[in-house]
Amino acid sequence: MPLTESPDCDLVLYTHPWSRGQIARWMLEETGAPYRQVVLDYASTMKAAPYLAVNPMGKVPAVVHGGQVVTECAAICAYLADAFPAAGLAPPTAQRASYYRWLFFAAGPLEAAVVNRTLGVHPDEKQQRMVGYGSYERVVEVLAAAVAGTTYLGGPAFSAADVYVGSHLIWGMQFGTLPKRAEFEDYAARLTDRPAYQAAKAIDMALGAELAAQG
Incomplete structure:
Protein backbone atom coordinates (compact mmCIF):
# COMPACT_ATOMS: atom_id res chain seq x y z
CA MET A 1 0.00 0.00 0.00
CA PRO A 2 1.34 3.48 -0.83
CA LEU A 3 0.04 4.84 2.52
CA THR A 4 2.87 4.94 5.05
CA GLU A 5 3.48 6.12 8.58
CA SER A 6 7.12 6.95 7.90
CA PRO A 7 7.94 10.48 9.14
CA ASP A 8 10.62 10.66 6.45
CA CYS A 9 8.09 10.48 3.60
CA ASP A 10 8.19 13.79 1.72
CA LEU A 11 4.68 13.43 0.24
CA VAL A 12 1.93 14.37 2.70
CA LEU A 13 -1.86 14.42 2.32
CA TYR A 14 -3.87 16.66 4.64
CA THR A 15 -7.40 15.34 4.62
CA HIS A 16 -10.62 14.28 6.27
CA PRO A 17 -12.41 11.10 5.16
CA TRP A 18 -15.70 12.94 4.55
CA SER A 19 -14.29 15.57 2.23
CA ARG A 20 -12.85 16.23 -1.21
CA GLY A 21 -9.74 14.66 0.26
CA GLN A 22 -11.12 11.43 -1.19
CA ILE A 23 -10.26 12.79 -4.65
CA ALA A 24 -6.65 13.51 -3.70
CA ARG A 25 -6.29 10.12 -2.02
CA TRP A 26 -7.56 8.31 -5.11
CA MET A 27 -5.05 10.24 -7.21
CA LEU A 28 -2.25 9.41 -4.79
CA GLU A 29 -3.15 5.72 -4.89
CA GLU A 30 -3.08 5.85 -8.70
CA THR A 31 0.48 7.20 -8.65
CA GLY A 32 1.70 4.32 -6.51
CA ALA A 33 3.96 6.74 -4.63
CA PRO A 34 4.31 6.35 -0.85
CA TYR A 35 2.60 9.12 1.09
CA ARG A 36 1.62 9.79 4.66
CA GLN A 37 -1.59 11.35 5.87
CA VAL A 38 -2.50 14.03 8.38
CA VAL A 39 -6.16 13.77 9.33
CA LEU A 40 -7.74 17.05 10.38
CA ASP A 41 -10.94 17.86 12.20
CA TYR A 42 -13.39 20.40 10.77
CA ALA A 43 -14.04 22.12 14.09
CA SER A 44 -10.48 22.44 15.36
CA THR A 45 -7.27 21.47 13.56
CA MET A 46 -8.50 22.47 10.10
CA LYS A 47 -8.82 26.09 11.29
CA ALA A 48 -5.81 26.10 13.62
CA ALA A 49 -2.62 28.02 12.90
CA PRO A 50 -0.40 25.04 11.91
CA TYR A 51 -2.72 24.02 9.09
CA LEU A 52 -3.59 27.59 8.08
CA ALA A 53 0.12 27.99 7.40
CA VAL A 54 -0.29 25.22 4.82
CA ASN A 55 -3.65 26.32 3.40
CA PRO A 56 -4.94 29.71 4.60
CA MET A 57 -8.39 28.75 3.31
CA GLY A 58 -8.69 26.22 6.12
CA LYS A 59 -9.96 23.60 3.67
CA VAL A 60 -8.85 20.11 2.74
CA PRO A 61 -7.29 18.53 0.88
CA ALA A 62 -3.80 19.87 0.59
CA VAL A 63 -0.72 18.01 -0.57
CA VAL A 64 2.82 18.88 0.44
CA HIS A 65 5.53 17.33 -1.70
CA GLY A 66 9.16 18.06 -1.01
CA GLY A 67 8.14 21.23 0.81
CA GLN A 68 5.89 22.44 -2.02
CA VAL A 69 2.22 23.03 -1.20
CA VAL A 70 -0.57 22.22 -3.64
CA THR A 71 -4.22 22.94 -2.86
CA GLU A 72 -7.42 22.70 -4.97
CA CYS A 73 -8.28 19.21 -6.16
CA ALA A 74 -7.87 19.81 -9.87
CA ALA A 75 -4.43 21.30 -9.27
CA ILE A 76 -3.49 18.40 -6.99
CA CYS A 77 -4.49 15.88 -9.65
CA ALA A 78 -2.58 17.70 -12.40
CA TYR A 79 0.47 18.21 -10.18
CA LEU A 80 0.69 14.58 -9.09
CA ALA A 81 0.34 13.37 -12.68
CA ASP A 82 3.36 15.48 -13.61
CA ALA A 83 5.33 14.72 -10.43
CA PHE A 84 5.08 10.97 -11.00
CA PRO A 85 5.21 10.53 -14.79
CA ALA A 86 5.93 6.80 -14.58
CA ALA A 87 2.32 6.26 -13.49
CA GLY A 88 1.14 7.46 -16.91
CA LEU A 89 -1.64 9.66 -15.53
CA ALA A 90 -1.26 12.47 -18.06
CA PRO A 91 -1.09 12.29 -21.85
CA PRO A 92 2.02 13.51 -23.68
CA ALA A 196 -6.51 2.31 -6.85
CA TYR A 197 -10.05 3.65 -6.50
CA GLN A 198 -11.06 0.67 -4.37
CA ALA A 199 -7.94 0.96 -2.21
CA ALA A 200 -8.49 4.68 -1.63
CA LYS A 201 -12.16 4.15 -0.85
CA ALA A 202 -11.35 1.40 1.65
CA ILE A 203 -8.90 3.66 3.50
CA ASP A 204 -11.40 6.50 3.80
CA MET A 205 -14.27 4.20 4.76
CA ALA A 206 -12.19 2.68 7.54
CA LEU A 207 -11.01 6.08 8.69
CA GLY A 208 -14.57 7.42 8.66
CA ALA A 209 -15.79 4.50 10.72
CA GLU A 210 -12.99 5.07 13.22
CA LEU A 211 -13.88 8.74 13.59
CA ALA A 212 -17.59 7.91 13.96
CA ALA A 213 -16.78 5.44 16.72
CA GLN A 214 -14.89 8.13 18.55
CA GLY A 215 -18.03 10.27 18.55
Whole structure:
Protein backbone atom coordinates (compact mmCIF):
# COMPACT_ATOMS: atom_id res chain seq x y z
CA MET A 1 0.00 0.00 0.00
CA PRO A 2 1.34 3.48 -0.83
CA LEU A 3 0.04 4.84 2.52
CA THR A 4 2.87 4.94 5.05
CA GLU A 5 3.48 6.12 8.58
CA SER A 6 7.12 6.95 7.90
CA PRO A 7 7.94 10.48 9.14
CA ASP A 8 10.62 10.66 6.45
CA CYS A 9 8.09 10.48 3.60
CA ASP A 10 8.19 13.79 1.72
CA LEU A 11 4.68 13.43 0.24
CA VAL A 12 1.93 14.37 2.70
CA LEU A 13 -1.86 14.42 2.32
CA TYR A 14 -3.87 16.66 4.64
CA THR A 15 -7.40 15.34 4.62
CA HIS A 16 -10.62 14.28 6.27
CA PRO A 17 -12.41 11.10 5.16
CA TRP A 18 -15.70 12.94 4.55
CA SER A 19 -14.29 15.57 2.23
CA ARG A 20 -12.85 16.23 -1.21
CA GLY A 21 -9.74 14.66 0.26
CA GLN A 22 -11.12 11.43 -1.19
CA ILE A 23 -10.26 12.79 -4.65
CA ALA A 24 -6.65 13.51 -3.70
CA ARG A 25 -6.29 10.12 -2.02
CA TRP A 26 -7.56 8.31 -5.11
CA MET A 27 -5.05 10.24 -7.21
CA LEU A 28 -2.25 9.41 -4.79
CA GLU A 29 -3.15 5.72 -4.89
CA GLU A 30 -3.08 5.85 -8.70
CA THR A 31 0.48 7.20 -8.65
CA GLY A 32 1.70 4.32 -6.51
CA ALA A 33 3.96 6.74 -4.63
CA PRO A 34 4.31 6.35 -0.85
CA TYR A 35 2.60 9.12 1.09
CA ARG A 36 1.62 9.79 4.66
CA GLN A 37 -1.59 11.35 5.87
CA VAL A 38 -2.50 14.03 8.38
CA VAL A 39 -6.16 13.77 9.33
CA LEU A 40 -7.74 17.05 10.38
CA ASP A 41 -10.94 17.86 12.20
CA TYR A 42 -13.39 20.40 10.77
CA ALA A 43 -14.04 22.12 14.09
CA SER A 44 -10.48 22.44 15.36
CA THR A 45 -7.27 21.47 13.56
CA MET A 46 -8.50 22.47 10.10
CA LYS A 47 -8.82 26.09 11.29
CA ALA A 48 -5.81 26.10 13.62
CA ALA A 49 -2.62 28.02 12.90
CA PRO A 50 -0.40 25.04 11.91
CA TYR A 51 -2.72 24.02 9.09
CA LEU A 52 -3.59 27.59 8.08
CA ALA A 53 0.12 27.99 7.40
CA VAL A 54 -0.29 25.22 4.82
CA ASN A 55 -3.65 26.32 3.40
CA PRO A 56 -4.94 29.71 4.60
CA MET A 57 -8.39 28.75 3.31
CA GLY A 58 -8.69 26.22 6.12
CA LYS A 59 -9.96 23.60 3.67
CA VAL A 60 -8.85 20.11 2.74
CA PRO A 61 -7.29 18.53 0.88
CA ALA A 62 -3.80 19.87 0.59
CA VAL A 63 -0.72 18.01 -0.57
CA VAL A 64 2.82 18.88 0.44
CA HIS A 65 5.53 17.33 -1.70
CA GLY A 66 9.16 18.06 -1.01
CA GLY A 67 8.14 21.23 0.81
CA GLN A 68 5.89 22.44 -2.02
CA VAL A 69 2.22 23.03 -1.20
CA VAL A 70 -0.57 22.22 -3.64
CA THR A 71 -4.22 22.94 -2.86
CA GLU A 72 -7.42 22.70 -4.97
CA CYS A 73 -8.28 19.21 -6.16
CA ALA A 74 -7.87 19.81 -9.87
CA ALA A 75 -4.43 21.30 -9.27
CA ILE A 76 -3.49 18.40 -6.99
CA CYS A 77 -4.49 15.88 -9.65
CA ALA A 78 -2.58 17.70 -12.40
CA TYR A 79 0.47 18.21 -10.18
CA LEU A 80 0.69 14.58 -9.09
CA ALA A 81 0.34 13.37 -12.68
CA ASP A 82 3.36 15.48 -13.61
CA ALA A 83 5.33 14.72 -10.43
CA PHE A 84 5.08 10.97 -11.00
CA PRO A 85 5.21 10.53 -14.79
CA ALA A 86 5.93 6.80 -14.58
CA ALA A 87 2.32 6.26 -13.49
CA GLY A 88 1.14 7.46 -16.91
CA LEU A 89 -1.64 9.66 -15.53
CA ALA A 90 -1.26 12.47 -18.06
CA PRO A 91 -1.09 12.29 -21.85
CA PRO A 92 2.02 13.51 -23.68
CA THR A 93 2.23 17.29 -23.56
CA ALA A 94 1.28 17.72 -27.22
CA GLN A 95 -1.86 15.62 -26.69
CA ARG A 96 -3.34 17.30 -23.63
CA ALA A 97 -6.15 19.35 -25.17
CA SER A 98 -8.98 17.08 -24.00
CA TYR A 99 -7.17 16.35 -20.76
CA TYR A 100 -7.02 20.02 -19.78
CA ARG A 101 -10.45 20.77 -21.18
CA TRP A 102 -12.36 18.28 -19.04
CA LEU A 103 -10.18 18.57 -15.96
CA PHE A 104 -10.98 22.27 -15.74
CA PHE A 105 -14.53 21.96 -17.04
CA ALA A 106 -15.20 19.98 -13.87
CA ALA A 107 -13.29 22.47 -11.71
CA GLY A 108 -15.19 25.41 -13.21
CA PRO A 109 -18.61 25.03 -14.85
CA LEU A 110 -19.52 21.67 -13.33
CA GLU A 111 -18.72 22.46 -9.71
CA ALA A 112 -20.21 25.97 -9.91
CA ALA A 113 -23.43 24.70 -11.49
CA VAL A 114 -23.87 21.90 -8.96
CA VAL A 115 -23.09 24.09 -5.93
CA ASN A 116 -25.40 26.89 -7.06
CA ARG A 117 -28.25 24.48 -7.71
CA THR A 118 -27.74 22.86 -4.30
CA LEU A 119 -27.87 26.31 -2.69
CA GLY A 120 -31.07 27.16 -4.55
CA VAL A 121 -29.43 29.61 -6.96
CA HIS A 122 -31.10 29.40 -10.38
CA PRO A 123 -29.84 32.06 -12.83
CA ASP A 124 -32.47 33.46 -15.16
CA GLU A 125 -31.84 33.81 -18.89
CA LYS A 126 -30.05 37.15 -18.52
CA GLN A 127 -27.95 35.97 -15.57
CA GLN A 128 -26.90 32.87 -17.49
CA ARG A 129 -24.83 35.16 -19.73
CA MET A 130 -22.79 36.17 -16.69
CA VAL A 131 -22.11 32.80 -15.09
CA GLY A 132 -19.48 30.60 -16.67
CA TYR A 133 -21.66 27.51 -16.71
CA GLY A 134 -24.74 29.07 -18.31
CA SER A 135 -27.23 26.65 -16.80
CA TYR A 136 -27.10 23.45 -14.78
CA GLU A 137 -29.04 21.62 -17.49
CA ARG A 138 -26.57 22.63 -20.18
CA VAL A 139 -23.62 21.47 -18.07
CA VAL A 140 -25.23 18.07 -17.51
CA GLU A 141 -25.95 17.60 -21.23
CA VAL A 142 -22.44 18.62 -22.27
CA LEU A 143 -20.82 16.28 -19.75
CA ALA A 144 -23.12 13.40 -20.65
CA ALA A 145 -22.18 13.76 -24.31
CA ALA A 146 -18.50 13.86 -23.40
CA VAL A 147 -18.44 10.67 -21.34
CA ALA A 148 -20.70 8.83 -23.80
CA GLY A 149 -18.36 9.57 -26.66
CA THR A 150 -15.16 8.07 -25.24
CA THR A 151 -13.81 5.51 -22.82
CA TYR A 152 -11.68 8.08 -20.98
CA LEU A 153 -11.88 11.85 -21.08
CA GLY A 154 -8.21 12.77 -21.40
CA GLY A 155 -7.45 10.53 -24.35
CA PRO A 156 -7.27 6.81 -25.07
CA ALA A 157 -5.85 6.02 -21.62
CA PHE A 158 -7.06 6.67 -18.08
CA SER A 159 -5.70 9.93 -16.66
CA ALA A 160 -5.93 12.46 -13.84
CA ALA A 161 -8.85 14.03 -15.70
CA ASP A 162 -10.84 10.85 -15.09
CA VAL A 163 -9.96 10.90 -11.39
CA TYR A 164 -11.27 14.43 -11.03
CA VAL A 165 -14.31 14.32 -13.31
CA GLY A 166 -15.16 10.81 -12.19
CA SER A 167 -15.09 11.85 -8.55
CA HIS A 168 -17.62 14.59 -9.25
CA LEU A 169 -19.91 12.16 -11.04
CA ILE A 170 -19.64 9.37 -8.48
CA TRP A 171 -20.23 11.77 -5.60
CA GLY A 172 -22.98 13.65 -7.44
CA MET A 173 -24.96 10.54 -8.31
CA GLN A 174 -24.57 9.20 -4.78
CA PHE A 175 -25.94 12.34 -3.16
CA GLY A 176 -28.43 13.36 -5.82
CA THR A 177 -26.72 16.51 -7.06
CA LEU A 178 -26.27 14.91 -10.49
CA PRO A 179 -28.76 12.66 -12.26
CA LYS A 180 -28.19 8.91 -12.58
CA ARG A 181 -28.00 8.92 -16.35
CA ALA A 182 -26.86 5.81 -18.21
CA GLU A 183 -23.88 7.69 -19.64
CA PHE A 184 -22.70 8.71 -16.20
CA GLU A 185 -23.27 5.30 -14.65
CA ASP A 186 -21.38 3.49 -17.42
CA TYR A 187 -18.44 5.86 -17.15
CA ALA A 188 -18.38 5.68 -13.34
CA ALA A 189 -18.45 1.88 -13.44
CA ARG A 190 -15.24 1.84 -15.47
CA LEU A 191 -13.56 3.99 -12.86
CA THR A 192 -14.78 2.32 -9.68
CA ASP A 193 -13.43 -1.02 -10.94
CA ARG A 194 -9.90 0.35 -10.71
CA PRO A 195 -7.80 -1.14 -7.87
CA ALA A 196 -6.51 2.31 -6.85
CA TYR A 197 -10.05 3.65 -6.50
CA GLN A 198 -11.06 0.67 -4.37
CA ALA A 199 -7.94 0.96 -2.21
CA ALA A 200 -8.49 4.68 -1.63
CA LYS A 201 -12.16 4.15 -0.85
CA ALA A 202 -11.35 1.40 1.65
CA ILE A 203 -8.90 3.66 3.50
CA ASP A 204 -11.40 6.50 3.80
CA MET A 205 -14.27 4.20 4.76
CA ALA A 206 -12.19 2.68 7.54
CA LEU A 207 -11.01 6.08 8.69
CA GLY A 208 -14.57 7.42 8.66
CA ALA A 209 -15.79 4.50 10.72
CA GLU A 210 -12.99 5.07 13.22
CA LEU A 211 -13.88 8.74 13.59
CA ALA A 212 -17.59 7.91 13.96
CA ALA A 213 -16.78 5.44 16.72
CA GLN A 214 -14.89 8.13 18.55
CA GLY A 215 -18.03 10.27 18.55
